[in-house]
Amino acid sequence: MNETILQVKNLHTSFFTDSGQVMAVNGISFNLEKGKTLGIVGESGSGKSVTAYSIMRILADTGRITGGEILFRGEDITKYTERQMQKFRGKRCSIVFQDPMTSLNPVFTVGNQLMEAIMLHTDKRRGEARERAVEMLELVGVNEPRKRLKQYPHELSGGMRQRVMIAMALACEPDILIADEPTTALDVTIQAQILELIQSLQKKLGMAMILVTHDMGVIAELCDELIVMYGGRVCERGTVDEIFYNPRHEYTKGLLRSIPNINNMKERLVPISGTPINLLNLPKGCAFCARCDNAMKICLERLPDEISINENHKASCWLNIKDMLAAGKEVEERAER
Amino acid sequence: MPNGNLLEVKNLKQYFTVKTGLLKTASLKAVDDVSFSVGYGETLGLVGESGCGKTTVGRSIMRLYEPTGGTVVFDGKEVTAQSIMPLRREMQMVFQDPYSSLNPRMTVEDIIGEPLDVHKLYSSKKERRDKILGLMELVGLNAEHATRYAHEFSGGQRQRIGIARALAVNPKFIICDEPVSALDVSIQAQVINMFEDLKEKLGVAYLFIAHDLLVVHHISDRIAVMYLGKIVEIAPAGELNGNPIHPYTLSLLSAVPIPDPKTVRKKNRIILEGDVPSPMRMPSGCPFRTRCRYATEQCAIECPALTERGAGSGHMVACWNR
Numbered sequence: 182m183n184e185t186i187l188q189v190k191n192l193h194t195s196f197f198t199d200s201g202q203v204m205a206v207n208g209i210s211f212n213l214e215k216g217k218t219l220g221i222v223g224e225s226g227s228g229k230s231v232t233a234y235s236i237m238r239i240l241a242d243t244g245r246i247t248g249g250e251i252l253f254r255g256e257d258i259t260k261y262t263e264r265q266m267q268k269f270r271g272k273r274c275s276i277v278f279q280d281p282m283t284s285l286n287p288v289f290t291v292g293n294q295l296m297e298a299i300m301l302h303t304d305k306r307r308g309e310a311r312e313r314a315v316e317m318l319e320l321v322g323v324n325e326p327r328k329r330l331k332q333y334p335h336e337l338s339g340g341m342r343q344r345v346m347i348a349m350a351l352a353c354e355p356d357i358l359i360a361d362e363p364t365t366a367l368d369v370t371i372q373a374q375i376l377e378l379i380q381s382l383q384k385k386l387g388m389a390m391i392l393v394t395h396d397m398g399v400i401a402e403l404c405d406e407l408i409v410m411y412g413g414r415v416c417e418r419g420t421v422d423e424i425f426y427n428p429r430h431e432y433t434k435g436l437l438r439s440i441p442n443i444n445n446m447k448e449r450l451v452p453i454s455g456t457p458i459n460l461l462n463l464p465k466g467c468a469f470c471a472r473c474d475n476a477m478k479i480c481l482e483r484l485p486d487e488i489s490i491n492e493n494h495k496a497s498c499w500l501n502i503k504d505m506l507a508a509g510k511e512v513e514e515r516a517e518r
Numbered sequence: 519m520p521n522g523n524l525l526e527v528k529n530l531k532q533y534f535t536v537k538t539g540l541l542k543t544a545s546l547k548a549v550d551d552v553s554f555s556v557g558y559g560e561t562l563g564l565v566g567e568s569g570c571g572k573t574t575v576g577r578s579i580m581r582l583y584e585p586t587g588g589t590v591v592f593d594g595k596e597v598t599a600q601s602i603m604p605l606r607r608e609m610q611m612v613f614q615d616p617y618s619s620l621n622p623r624m625t626v627e628d629i630i631g632e633p634l635d636v637h638k639l640y641s642s643k644k645e646r647r648d649k650i651l652g653l654m655e656l657v658g659l660n661a662e663h664a665t666r667y668a669h670e671f672s673g674g675q676r677q678r679i680g681i682a683r684a685l686a687v688n689p690k691f692i693i694c695d696e697p698v699s700a701l702d703v704s705i706q707a708q709v710i711n712m713f714e715d716l717k718e719k720l721g722v723a724y725l726f727i728a729h730d731l732l733v734v735h736h737i738s739d740r741i742a743v744m745y746l747g748k749i750v751e752i753a754p755a756g757e758l759n760g761n762p763i764h765p766y767t768l769s770l771l772s773a774v775p776i777p778d779p780k781t782v783r784k785k786n787r788i789i790l791e792g793d794v795p796s797p798m799r800m801p802s803g804c805p806f807r808t809r810c811r812y813a814t815e816q817c818a819i820e821c822p823a824l825t826e827r828g829a830g831s832g833h834m835v836a837c838w839n840r
Contacts, residue, residue: 224702338793339568368567368729370790373773377789395703398732398775401782421779439707440777441736446756449714450736452707456672 186254186356186389187213187236187274193248194228194235203460205231207413208249213357218383218390220404220421222397222436226457228413229393233359236391237276238266253357272302275350279362281342285334291345292330295352302353317348321378340371347378354386361393376402397440401425409433412458412468415487419494429496431476432469467499475500522594523555524691524723525579525609530588532571532578536798546797548574550747551588553824556691561717561724563738563755565731565770567794571747572727576693579725580611593690607637610684614696616676620668626679627664630654633686653682657712674705681712685720693725698733710737731774735759740832743767746797746805749824753833763827763835766806804838812839 194206206228213219221229234240236251238258250257258269278284286294295314299305305313311330318326321344334342343363350358360379364372380403383390392403400407400421407424409417409432417430428434435453455472464470470480480499487497488505532549549571556562566572578585581602590597592605610633613619620629630650633639640646651661657678668676677697684692694713698706714737716722728734734741735755742752743766751764762768769788776782790809795801801808807817816838824834 224704340793368794369731369773370567370769371793372775373787373789376775377787396775397703397777401777401779402775425777425779436704437777439704441710441732442777443732443759443781444778446736446759450707450711452711453704454708456674456705457702 184215185212186215188252189213189232189236189249190252191249192232192235192246192251194231194240194244195247196241196244198243201461204463205244205413205460206235207463209408209410209413209415210249211408211415211418213389213391215356215389216383216387217406218392218404220400220407221391221393221410222395222400222407223410224395224457226460227410228460229395229410230361231413232410233276233361233391233393236359237270237274239270239276268302271298271350271355272353273355274357274359275353275355276359276361277343277346277350277363280366281339281346282334282366284346285342287334289333290330291332291334291337295330295345295349298349299352313352314348317352318345320351320382321345321348322374323348339367340374343367343371343375344378347375347382351382351386355388357389357391358383359391359393362395363392364399365394365396372399379403397425397437409436412463413460414468414484415497416469417494417496417498418487419490419496423491423494427490427494429490429494429501430469430498431473431500433496435472467497477503522557524558524560524593525556525725526589526591527555527575527579528553528589528591530575530578530590531586532574532583533586538798544798547747547800548797549578549585552744552747552749553588554742554749554752556723556725558690559717559721559723560740561726561738563734563741564725564727564744565729565734565741566744567729567770569746569794569797570744571797572744573695575744576611576695576725576727580606580609580693607687608689609691609693610687610689611693611695612677612680612684612697615700616673616680617700619680620676622668625665625667626654626659626671629668629679630682630686633683637687639687649686653686656685656716657682658708672705673701674708677701677709678712681709681716685716685722688720689722691723691725693727695727696729697726699728699730706733713737731771732776743770746794746800748805748821748836750806750837751833751835752824753831757831757833761833763833763840764806764837765810765812765840804836812837814839 190210192206192209196203196205209232223229235246246259251259292314296310299310299313315326318329323329323344364375404421407421408415411432417433428437438451439453453472458468466481466483467485470476477499485497485499487495488501489495530549530552534546534548535543536546538544552575564572577583579590597605627650630653631646634646654661659678698709726737738755741755741758742749745766751767762771769790772788792809795808803819804817804821807813822836822838824836827833827835
């Protein structure tokens with residue numbers, strides 16, 4: 182039943198800049214199952230978008246995947262040639278970007294861009310591609326699709342443009358949709374429309390989705406499972422309920438405490454102290470330890486292993502290991518007695 | 519604290535002339551007949567979607583634009599183009615983007631000191647420096663960094679510099695235009711807490727303009743909701759969240775993604791159809807009627823005024839049908 186469609190294994194991605202090697206992603210692993218939604222959450226610079234771009238292999242010129250594997254149905258796409266990648270993109274895996282203003286080409290009509298995507302990945306001819314484009318625009322709820330095809334991106338509103346982007350991403354019925362902050366640039370009422378749309382389309386088409394966002398609210402709405410990233414590593418992973426109601430990494434706990442929630446309206450927020458990490462200069466130990474209130478000596482020196490909290494939940498934090506050791510010790514002592 | 523209101527805005531109108539063709543122009547009603555007040559030491563949240571005119575309200579109050587109509591009375595004095603300069607000692611503004619609102623060629627010391635220079639608020643160089651260092655400490659910046667430039671700071675720290683600059687003249691009122699939306703969530707909370715601390719310590723009042731309803735609800739005493747240049751509902755924060763009346767407020771609140779999976783599963787969402795109409799082609803009557811499910815014929819004819827629901831509740835709504 183549960184078919185793993187994408188497997189990322191120990192992925193490392195760096196950017197080689199004049200000021201040094203920016204280690205954006207440092208050993209990320211996850212599995213994506215068919216029809217499921219995986220959320221990747223983290224603040225700017227946590228490596229969440231870079232992970233998404235690495236899967237599509239659309240990194241900036243200075244960026245390179247320096248290690249690890251990305252297996253799509255068992256095939257390592259990091260070994261693909263650019264030609265193979267072109268087939269993979271769009272047809273197998275598509276991406277919707279954050280900013281619908283800059284991700285459409287302003288000098289081509291909407292129809293032109295949609296049909297380009299369709300004709301590139303299928304053997305449909307112009308007329309058929311146009312019909313398919315109309316069909317897709319209808320699917321994503323754009324009114325008067327035939328008229329829209331002749332319009333330029335600037336003639337559409339932000340929400341409409343994002344719908345066009347989604348239509349384009351879904352036109353070739355990909356197996357995986359990567360949504361990189363798909364609603365961050367939109368207003369809340371439009372955001373609600375787009376989230377609803379994404380959710381219903383996913384159900385209809387049965388694709389798997391990776392949702393990259395910093396908004397815990399959007400995560401709570403859409404995701405089945407969740408990865409929390411910090412400093413290019415996974416701090417914690419698990420089902421949405423486990424992460425929200427039983428966070429076991431200090432960063433996740435801090436993140437959840439620092440957002441206003443309907444239940445804590447009159448309480449003071451508890452911010453995470455300090456500033457986000459510098460990826461040029463990663464610490465030896467846990468990336469979060471400089472901002473962690475409960476950091477121990479070992480946190481500075483060694484990376485914690487990822488340990489299972491339960492079958493739906495894993496975290497990489499020394500505190501959990503300490504707790505377990507303490508608990509384990511107690512058990513032993515009792516046994517001795 | 520004195521009785522009455524610190525800020526009274528009455529029938530504020532801000533129209534812009536927009537070129538629509540070679541010789542044609544049209545009038546864009548960014549703010550259309552908006553009235554509200556802010557009490558001493560009070561935080562009024564102003565929410566709405568992009569293009570609803572919330573930023574323009576803030577800027578018109580500060581006279582960054584010359585309003586088309588209406589009056590603004592601040593602390594008993596009417597704000598006019600002539601009287602604004604001395605009044606800017608008492609009202610200040612914090613901007614959304616901490617990257618573009620600080621001059622990259624000035625040191626932090628000079629950025630924070632500029633309002634002191636403009637309003638001549640010191641008698642010696644030492645006093646100026648002491649004031650600046652005091653302000654930096656107040657907003658949680660390291661005083662040793664006074665000689666650094668803005669680009670050497672992170673987003674959250676830059677926003678603190680912007681806030682220190684606003685506080686330099688010891689204002690009674692600060693207009694905060696989306697002050698936390700450019701910041702990461704973990705940093706947002708630091709800045710929100712600082713706003714709350716400063717309010718307690720210095721008794722400043724805020725007009726807190728933002729689109730994030732959870733943040734606004736957290737920080738505000740009262741909240742005003744704007745749609746297409748008009749205020750459609752004003753109420754105390756808890757009342758607005760617990761008992762929203764205007765159909766737009768209802769859908770706005772239901773659209774907010776709530777970071778709590780269990781609540782989300784129970785929630786019934788009201789999804790609005792369509793987009794916000796262009797402010798160049800405003801619908802007749804109530805601006806919200808084109809997306810409103812309660813709309814009747816009356817809504818197309820006349821725009822409803824804000825009326826109080828329940829005497830003394832402070833809950834004002836502009837709607838014919840609810």
